[in-house]
Amino acid sequence: xxxxxxHILLLIVMPPLLLGVINKTKAWFAGRNxxxxxxxxxxxxxxxxxxxxxxxxxxWIFIAGPVVxxxxxxxxxxxxxxxxxxxxxxxxxxxILFAYLFGLARFFTTAAAMDTGSPFEGMGSAREVTFACxxxxxxxxxxxxxxxxxxxxxLTHMLHGPAEGFSSAMAAPxxxxxxxxxxxxxxxxxxxxxxxxxxxxxxxxxxxxxxxDHSGPLLGIILYSAAMKMFILGTVLLHIILPxxxxxxxxxWPMFIIELLGLAIVIGIVESIMARLRMRHIPxxxxxxxxxxxxxxxxxxRYNQ
Amino acid sequence: MSLALIIIAIxxxxxxxxxxxxxxxxxxxxxxxALFMMSISTILGLAGAFLALVVDQSRTLIFPWPxxxxxxxxxxxxxxxxxxxxxxxxxxxxxYGLGYWxxxxxxxxxxxxxxxxGLLVAGMSLLVISRHAMAFLxxxxxxxxxxxxxxxxxxxxxxxxxxxxxYIISTHIGTLTxxxxxxxxxxATGSYDLKPIASDxxxxxxxxxxxxxxxxGFGLKAGMMPFHFWLPGAHASAPSHVSAMLSGIVLKMGIxxxxxxxxxxxxxxxxxxxxxxxxxxxxxxxxxxxxxxxHDLKRLxxxxxxxxxxxxxxxxxxxxxxxxxxxxxxxVLGMAGCLLHTWNHSLFKSLLFLSAGSVVHSVHTxxxxxxxxxxxxxxxTAAMFVVGAVAICGLPxxxxxxxxxxxxxxxLGAGITDGSLVAVIIVPVLAMIxxxxxxxxxxxYSAVFLGxxxxxxxxxxxxxxxxxxxxxxxxxxxxxxxxxxPVLLPPMLDNAISSCMIGSDVPAISIGTVVPLKAVxxxxxxxxxxxxxxxxxVRLRNRFPRCVGxxxxxxxxxxxxxxxxxxxxxxxIVAMFRWVLHPHMHWPHxxxxxxxxxxxxxxxxxIILDRVIMPASGKFEKWFGWFRRFQQGMTQQYLLYILIxxxxxxxxxxxxxxxxTRLFAR
Numbered sequence: 001x002x003x004x005x006x007h008i009l010l011l012i013v014m015p016p017l018l019l020g021v022i023n024k025t026k027a028w029f030a031g032r033n034x035x036x037x038x039x040x041x042x043x044x045x046x047x048x049x050x051x052x053x054x055x056x057x058x059x060w061i062f063i064a065g066p067v068v069x070x071x072x073x074x075x076x077x078x079x080x081x082x083x084x085x086x087x088x089x090x091x092x093x094x095x096i097l098f099a100y101l102f103g104l105a106r107f108f109t110t111a112a113a114m115d116t117g118s119p120f121e122g123m124g125s126a127r128e129v130t131f132a133c134x135x136x137x138x139x140x141x142x143x144x145x146x147x148x149x150x151x152x153x154x155l156t157h158m159l160h161g162p163a164e165g166f167s168s169a170m171a172a173p174x175x176x177x178x179x180x181x182x183x184x185x186x187x188x189x190x191x192x193x194x195x196x197x198x199x200x201x202x203x204x205x206x207x208x209x210x211x212x213d214h215s216g217p218l219l220g221i222i223l224y225s226a227a228m229k230m231f232i233l234g235t236v237l238l239h240i241i242l243p244x245x246x247x248x249x250x251x252x253w254p255m256f257i258i259e260l261l262g263l264a265i266v267i268g269i270v271e272s273i274m275a276r277l278r279m280r281h282i283p284x285x286x287x288x289x290x291x292x293x294x295x296x297x298x299x300x301x302r303y304n305q
Numbered sequence: 306m307s308l309a310l311i312i313i314a315i316x317x318x319x320x321x322x323x324x325x326x327x328x329x330x331x332x333x334x335x336x337x338x339a340l341f342m343m344s345i346s347t348i349l350g351l352a353g354a355f356l357a358l359v360v361d362q363s364r365t366l367i368f369p370w371p372x373x374x375x376x377x378x379x380x381x382x383x384x385x386x387x388x389x390x391x392x393x394x395x396x397x398x399x400x401y402g403l404g405y406w407x408x409x410x411x412x413x414x415x416x417x418x419x420x421x422x423g424l425l426v427a428g429m430s431l432l433v434i435s436r437h438a439m440a441f442l443x444x445x446x447x448x449x450x451x452x453x454x455x456x457x458x459x460x461x462x463x464x465x466x467x468x469x470x471x472y473i474i475s476t477h478i479g480t481l482t483x484x485x486x487x488x489x490x491x492x493a494t495g496s497y498d499l500k501p502i503a504s505d506x507x508x509x510x511x512x513x514x515x516x517x518x519x520x521x522g523f524g525l526k527a528g529m530m531p532f533h534f535w536l537p538g539a540h541a542s543a544p545s546h547v548s549a550m551l552s553g554i555v556l557k558m559g560i561x562x563x564x565x566x567x568x569x570x571x572x573x574x575x576x577x578x579x580x581x582x583x584x585x586x587x588x589x590x591x592x593x594x595x596x597x598x599x600h601d602l603k604r605l606x607x608x609x610x611x612x613x614x615x616x617x618x619x620x621x622x623x624x625x626x627x628x629x630x631x632x633x634x635x636x637v638l639g640m641a642g643c644l645l646h647t648w649n650h651s652l653f654k655s656l657l658f659l660s661a662g663s664v665v666h667s668v669h670t671x672x673x674x675x676x677x678x679x680x681x682x683x684x685x686t687a688a689m690f691v692v693g694a695v696a697i698c699g700l701p702x703x704x705x706x707x708x709x710x711x712x713x714x715x716x717l718g719a720g721i722t723d724g725s726l727v728a729v730i731i732v733p734v735l736a737m738i739x740x741x742x743x744x745x746x747x748x749x750y751s752a753v754f755l756g757x758x759x760x761x762x763x764x765x766x767x768x769x770x771x772x773x774x775x776x777x778x779x780x781x782x783x784x785x786x787x788x789x790x791p792v793l794l795p796p797m798l799d800n801a802i803s804s805c806m807i808g809s810d811v812p813a814i815s816i817g818t819v820v821p822l823k824a825v826x827x828x829x830x831x832x833x834x835x836x837x838x839x840x841x842x843v844r845l846r847n848r849f850p851r852c853v854g855x856x857x858x859x860x861x862x863x864x865x866x867x868x869x870x871x872x873x874x875x876x877x878i879v880a881m882f883r884w885v886l887h888p889h890m891h892w893p894h895x896x897x898x899x900x901x902x903x904x905x906x907x908x909x910x911x912i913i914l915d916r917v918i919m920p921a922s923g924k925f926e927k928w929f930g931w932f933r934r935f936q937q938g939m940t941q942q943y944l945l946y947i948l949i950x951x952x953x954x955x956x957x958x959x960x961x962x963x964x965x966t967r968l969f970a971r
Contacts, residue, residue: 051847051850051851052847052850052851053850053851053852053853054850054851054852054853055852055853055854055855055856056852056853056854056855057678057756057757057854057855058855059680059681059684059687059754059755061680061691061755063840063843063844064836064840067836067839067840067843068836070839071832071835071836071839072832074835075828075831075832075835089824089827089828091821091824091825092714092819092820092821093710093713093714093717093820093821094824096709096710096713096714097701097706097710097825097828099736100699100700100701100706100709100739101701101832103698103699103700103739103740103743104695104700104701104832106743107694107695107698107700107743107746107747110747110751111691111747111750111751111755114747114750114751114752114755114756114869114874115751115755115756116756116855116856117677117678117755117756117757117855117865117868118855118856118857118868119867119868119869120858121869122751122868122869122873122874123869125747125751125869125874126869126873126874126875126876126877127877129740129743129744129747129748129878130744130877130878130881132740132743132744133737133740133741133744133878133881134737136736136737136739136740137733137734137736137737137740138733139736140732140733140735140736141733143717144717144720144721144729144732144733147717147720147721148720148721151721151722153714153717153718153721212856213855213856216847217843217846217847218843221843283881290733294733297729301726301729
């Protein structure tokens with residue numbers, strides 16, 4: 001029970017910290033001081049307390065977008081195990097619900113963006129749904145590998161599989177899958193090299209451009225759910241790249257937090273040393289991720305036979 | 306009891322259009338009587354079907370039919386399962402027709418529509434309950450012909466006539482295949498009765514021939530990918546409630562045929578299941594890709610039917626594989642996915658077509674790119690469309706998710722236990738189909754209902770009358786109910802699955818034991834509660850938000866034309882799939898320092914109809930043109946043909962043998 005409470009607390013409290021760490025890393029690379037690590041918390045709290053400005057073109061979808069996104073991401077967060085602990089809600093086939101909750105979030109985010117009738121936001125939504133067509137199959141290939149390794153369709157068992165019975169035969173597929181999933185993570189959370197969260201040029205952006213007209217609490221909710229999405233996908237990735245856990249349970253929580261912050265630093269480093277790809281090269285990157293995950297599965301199947 | 310109810314329902318449906326024929330064209334009473342009879346038929350029929358489905362009683366009734374021995378109809382859970390959407394949509398469509406196709410505004414073809422609507426419902430119900438090849442074919446032909454007259458309701462329009470001809474040609478190819486199938490069936494089993502074949506009764510070759518004939522005949526009706534070519538045109542040009550019926554229900558008769566035939570067969574070879582799975586994958590992926598490239602609202606929805614038929618076939622393929630491999634959980638998950646997606650698709654596709662009809666009714670155009678901003682004028686229709694769109698994308702918490710979940714769990718299970726390679730490949734394909742469907746429905750919903758109107762057509766948009774809203778509301782409620790409470794389904798699904806499995810000795814397990822439906826229900830309800838409470842919180846905190854125009858970078862006079870159109874939204878995906886779509890771009894010629902306004906347009910032809918069948922039939926026409934030499938219209942020439950024929954026929958009577966022997970006897 002305590003584990004579940006800590007799980008939910010971490011899920012709710014920790015996500016904005018990741019953004020802070022990433023920004024701090026990027027500032028360090030640029031030789032700046034950068035905003036405080038907790039800046040994202042201040043931003044979100046301030047936005048939540050502000051009033052809203054709504055476009056006259058919009059309908060209820062505009063408000064539904066951020067709200068549904070947050071609800072879906074929150075529920076998806078309940079389905080994944082954190083660290084060595086089981087998820088609060090687990091059942092056979094929850095991986096499909098996990099993936100489709102993100103789908104639901106995407107449907108309403110993009111529809112809300114289109115609701116404003118702005119061409120910029122149209123561009124962003126079109127890109128978001130197009131790139132998802134490639135990252136979604138990649139994610140399912142990755143899940144197939146994990147399901148095959150653990151022989152289970154429950155996310156908790158699937159993600160704990162690498163930690164529980166690690167053998168050298170699993171190493172190659174897991175490495176391929178983790179590369180693929182890392183690309184998917186960058187694409188889904190809109191980081192460089194797929195998207196640049198900092199630019200002001202709408203023509204180059206995906207996620208930021210979709211939320212141009214959201215303001216106040218709605219923008220706060222969007223920032224928060226984007227951070228939470230990164231938290232969740234990062235947690236999934238951590239299970240694969242660092243399948244270690246100690247016997248002492250209470251050490252596992254701090255260890256997980258350190259691992260996740262480490263991942264945020266890695267993302268920050270990637271953002272600092274890479275340039276954003278040109279828009280027409282992004283499908284290539286995502287197809288590469290798809291192939292990595294696919295080859296991971298083929299390797300696994302060949303080995304088992 | 307249940308069978309009697311259903312037979313009464315069928316006769317009411319069949320007769321529903323008749324009274325109108327004896328009344329004046331300029332009175333509303335014909336339509337009202339038809340509606341009344343259809344409603345009775347729906348209520349009685351649904352009662353009968355649910356009785357048969359829940360209690361799982363199977364009954365057969367023998368009608369003497371001298372020409373063909375005895376004709377048999379019967380009800381079991383599988384028939385009842387497919388009867389439910391047929392009868393439901395029969396009634397709802399009639400109600401919708403009251404507002405959408407009122408007799409007084411369609412004096413020329415209103416009565417025709419009502420007559421064939423009833424016949425279509427009756428024909429489908431008959432074929433679903435028939436247990437004899439002749440009764441099956443009779444119902445099939447009534448359905449096919451009634452559908453032809455419904456597609457060509459507006460036969461003064463060129464487009465409808467063309468779609469109708471393509472439809473009637475393809476449906477008759479299907480019927481001919483079925484003739485061959487049943488003749489062969491009779492030869493193989495010794496009777497026209499549709500009864501399970503014992504496993505040692507027929508050889509593998511015969512089974513394979515039967516299977517491929519049924520795949521072709523039923524696949525043509527179901528709109529499976531290479532045989533889908535008749536579908537988009539026919540479904541787009543019919544009146545919208547007819548499109549809903551055709552897309553949501555009539556296609557499922559092909560699925561019913563396949564399911565029924567496979568259930569009669571003894572243990573199928575591995576090839577069949579794999580083939581159905583692959584065909585399902587192709588239909589699903591190409592169906593949705595072609596849908597994205599469409600500019601016509603109803604054509605787009607029609608292509609989505611191809612996609613959903615693909616998902617249904619995936620379920621069926623998995624179940625067939627399960628029968629070959631003796632894996633009860635694959636059978637249960639596959640069949641449950643196939644059957645439930647059949648229901649779900651008929652619910653949300655009908656809902657989407659009815660909402661599309663509501664749009665067409667209001668703005669008189671089907672071109673997505675000339676619409677926009679309709680959610681303001683038609684909030685009800687827009688809300689119903691959102692429900693349908695979320696459901697068809699297979700997103701939680703609506704019904705599409707539940708059936709796709711069954712298929713997913715089945716495929717993943719098959720993939721991880723045996724490494725069944727086909728199943729493994731299909732999983733990411735299904736994920737991609739889901740993402741593409743989402744892209745497509747975001748595109749169509751936002752282009753039609755969101756933003757601001759792109760042309761003047763939108764300016765006079767109005768909400769539809771209540772008679773059109775009620776059917777949509779009922780369908781949407783069904784989608785929500787199945788999505789939030791899938792725990793209600795196992796009894797019905799289990800009965801239907803067990804009646805497909807009469808011949809097999811695989812132990813039956815309940816779908817409730819292999820899928821955690823309670824957890825799914827819980828999560829769906831939790832999601833809805835979370836969304837509603839957070840939305841209420843946000844809304845109450847900001848009761849009076851400041852309203853200004855959309856941010857436009859300070860541009861002084863933005864117009865509605867700067868919005869992203871549906872075509873631009875889909876452009877990246879169309880470019881990604883240009884290897885199969887082959888989009889035609891018509892670029893304008895721009896010259897001079899001050900070019901005049903020009904237009905560019907693009908369109909995507911159907912892969913089979915426009916790229917294979919049309920060129921091929923053009924070639925055939927050329928070759929057979931040679932025969933025109935014999936057909937010049939001169940009487941003398943025809944007399945000559947008769948003379949030649951008579952001489953040839955008489956020459957057979959010449960006893961050549963005797964003639965020759967006598968000749969040489971000398």
